[in-house]
Amino acid sequence: MNYQNILQEIYQESLVQPKIGNIATYIPELANVHPDKFGISLTTINGDNFGIGDSNERFSIQSVSKALSLTLAFSLYGEEIWKRVGVEPSGSAFNSLVQLEYEKGIPRNPFINAGALVIADMLVSGLKNPKQDFLDFIRTTSGISTINFDEKVAQSEKNTGYRNAALANFLKSFGNIKNDVEEVLDFYFHQCSISMSCHELNHAFFFFANEGLTQKGIQILNQSQIKRMNALMQTCGFYDESGEFTYRVGLPGKSGVGGGIVALMPKQFIVSTWSPRLNSNGNSELGMFALEQLTTKTGLSIF
Amino acid sequence: MNYQNILQEIYQESLVQPKIGNIATYIPELANVHPDKFGISLTTINGDNFGIGDSNERFSIQSVSKALSLTLAFSLYGEEIWKRVGVEPSGSAFNSLVQLEYEKGIPRNPFINAGALVIADMLVSGLKNPKQDFLDFIRTTSGISTINFDEKVAQSEKNTGYRNAALANFLKSFGNIKNDVEEVLDFYFHQCSISMSCHELNHAFFFFANEGLTQKGIQILNQSQIKRMNALMQTCGFYDESGEFTYRVGLPGKSGVGGGIVALMPKQFIVSTWSPRLNSNGNSELGMFALEQLTTKTGLSIF
Amino acid sequence: MNYQNILQEIYQESLVQPKIGNIATYIPELANVHPDKFGISLTTINGDNFGIGDSNERFSIQSVSKALSLTLAFSLYGEEIWKRVGVEPSGSAFNSLVQLEYEKGIPRNPFINAGALVIADMLVSGLKNPKQDFLDFIRTTSGISTINFDEKVAQSEKNTGYRNAALANFLKSFGNIKNDVEEVLDFYFHQCSISMSCHELNHAFFFFANEGLTQKGIQILNQSQIKRMNALMQTCGFYDESGEFTYRVGLPGKSGVGGGIVALMPKQFIVSTWSPRLNSNGNSELGMFALEQLTTKTGLSIF
């Protein structure tokens, strides 16, 4: 498979797509990014790297981080996690409080904000230096020691993140946040503020496609656990558009409001895209287009 | 009408009712009250007072205060209020976040917690010394200068009021709280913490039955405005049991989780009850029973 | 009180209001009515009649009939009714299925369509010749023997009433419809199709204002029951705008999508309006305006 040619082809087709969707502005600092940034990067299981466009420029990974925080919590707590958060698609927006009320404070899955806050609470409980330890974990899975928080983004979200504060207090009222609400939010806003490029994301997510092993051979999760993480990304990774992504692209993945998407074909490759214009569900419009083209052109999909 | 005899009769019947319902415990300080406290007090428009049981003992008025904070906001802002809060019964629990999400941050009415928080925000904006000014307002409507906050109760709720914090942050995310979330919550928790007896409540609510005039003749609202306040208490004063209260009792009123209820027959009387055992809707079980007996025995109801 | 002058004044003011709202078209036959029809009729407890505009022209009373069917069911079954239907405002549209699902087939109140279908089912069970007996009941309460169904309207709704069919089947699935779904719907569509003028409605509703007695002295319900019927109209009579009607008008009443409204001041008068343009909640725009003027000008309201 000539991946570089395929990426080139998709890139050209993407550039002529109508410019649909808007950059996320509810976090003021994110609004400073140029909306026409666009990059794709693909890394094969053999370690070959292919990239095009702005694939080496760092951006705010935001909710993409939820797959990594969940992995760390899963490695610490195992199946205990599911006593406090579910594994079902939510059928509603990523920051909805409705379902949380009907389901008595148990978030539907770890990728909606409520669920990610519960996972953040678990990490705050289980890690010695939560923020630093989580950063170190990503540096380990990626093998890249320069990955860091973007304090400006974290602060920006802290100043305006009333809905996340609402969710965290609501969870606390149900007893499903154990630590101080402020501390959990601080961890969560930092987790989301991490800056990475498409290329770096591929390395950080390599173990999802490689039966749990990083590129350097470190075992993050075992094979059965990796299967389950990928399954969760498949059904819940794209908010209330997970069905659409599965239907069109057919790969497990995770998106973020910074415009990034990571997807992967188990035992074959990891692919990341970045384009900050979001559709109404909060997913990158052009990123979804590019990934649909990829699985259509290569015929590679898990289904 | 021999009110003292009627109160006596109702009191006797109430004492032999099965002891149903539980005291509110979600505010730890409230849990210290003896569950069998019970008092009724009735004040006629002519100023005659009738009381029985613990009708002179102060308790935490909690949501009963919402009728008074709304009155103060209404006197300051008039019909402008309804741009930020509705006048419809909610069809859900007093602290539900669901409807708030569907209706984009506009609470259904000023008596559910979300609505009362918006009113609190208006008072924080519109009063020089919000807490003191509100206290003075109640001292004015009641003519009783010793009425005060219960700092222990306010603090107790502050320490555990995660759901109200969730609501306030949620409202803030919709832009329907203008001030600092902490400041609004502090005001709200103090407002709810006020201690009054049944007898004192009658005096504070006297103007609702007297076309807007306090017992001392101070005009709080005009006649048309009083009609509207009473209408709101009728349709929304008892959380998701307003229909039941209207059906059984047939008087406008307001309840609180401290176990208090105030109701009134325009141009005739104000009646308050206190019994801390609450039914599943958060209203005083025995208080509702006593008031139903009152309108049945006297044949006095607005309908 | 010079009611004729007041009606005259309100009528003049109403004519110059902007023509807001649309005629109901979901029942095709109703769409044939001229949208500018407008009438008001007021009947005092002493039997004096005042009218203006199209107050003697018959129109389809639609949901106004629900107050009468409920009365008949209440006289047959008493408080047993409330095992199958609630007394709380719904907080949602008149034909919503949502709340019905959350509350397991028990409609929130007898005035939303689901509740009225349960009442219809009770009447089908309890009456010998349901349709004829119900018609006779209205002829009795009004003293007008020419009141009749409009078969064209009934048929029109039968042909297009898919949402009511959905509600009835849904209720049946919960066991809260006992008879054949088709039979209940047939009764319900007929009940709603009844044609009456404002003037005639006043006579049919006379007993609600007269402690249960019709103009001819027939006891329909006792005083305590009438209080409860009026209470229900107050909290639930205007779909999801009952709070607004109570706030602005301050009288118990019932509206219908044919554009009719009946309201009443206990022991004083009954007033009916007809204007087919409906607001977004399905209530007559001009009718609500006229009634608000009436209670403002007369100072007469239950609050």
Next chain:
Amino acid sequence: MNYQNILQEIYQESLVQPKIGNIATYIPELANVHPDKFGISLTTINGDNFGIGDSNERFSIQSVSKALSLTLAFSLYGEEIWKRVGVEPSGSAFNSLVQLEYEKGIPRNPFINAGALVIADMLVSGLKNPKQDFLDFIRTTSGISTINFDEKVAQSEKNTGYRNAALANFLKSFGNIKNDVEEVLDFYFHQCSISMSCHELNHAFFFFANEGLTQKGIQILNQSQIKRMNALMQTCGFYDESGEFTYRVGLPGKSGVGGGIVALMPKQFIVSTWSPRLNSNGNSELGMFALEQLTTKTGLSIF
């Protein structure tokens, strides 16, 4: 892979599982099945068959049929289907009306009842002899000419299927059923009544694992379309437990309240289970257990 040994092992482990869950009784005819029936059948892409237990006994496939009716509709209408039905997991029960109301009559996906009724409506519109043509289609995909409707089951559901009648009428009220409601329900109840064994289901679903080709080489859908059908089964095939099935089993599949489940590993095998005891989500308790064992023991999953 020694599939027969593995099935044998799973079968033994399954027999000693606690007997959890109840047989579906809302369709009276289904209640006659013995709850302890249990069979597994696996067919490889090479045509090898493995079976154990009651794998050759026919049962009511119920909602398993939805994957086949969708396939037929997809082959007739292509992507046009998605104008009338979505591709997102529902986040609620299979027969919920709630989401349908919020989303204005567009069912979330073709596997909840509302969605399947829309698909049924499309087939009634697009087929000459809808019921016979659909039967012929299954006979074609399976290569088994004796497959048939169970008229008793179809009739049984017709007599009691009030909730489906509610859904169909509700969809009709939104204009998303084009044909006569009765005709669509008749088709739907027949489609669900089809009787097949595990072994036969494997043959009928063979093309899902074989890039669209039946065992006899007939092209049902193309490769890209098959990818999309499998994706839909993955995210929506198990009602509000699709996330759980994906998490535990990691294969696309479809379940039915008759106790059947079909799942498949693209390009490798199709596997069917039958055990009529259902969990609270309406899926076969033992079937899910057996399939989780299968992917755990073989290490074969799409993730």
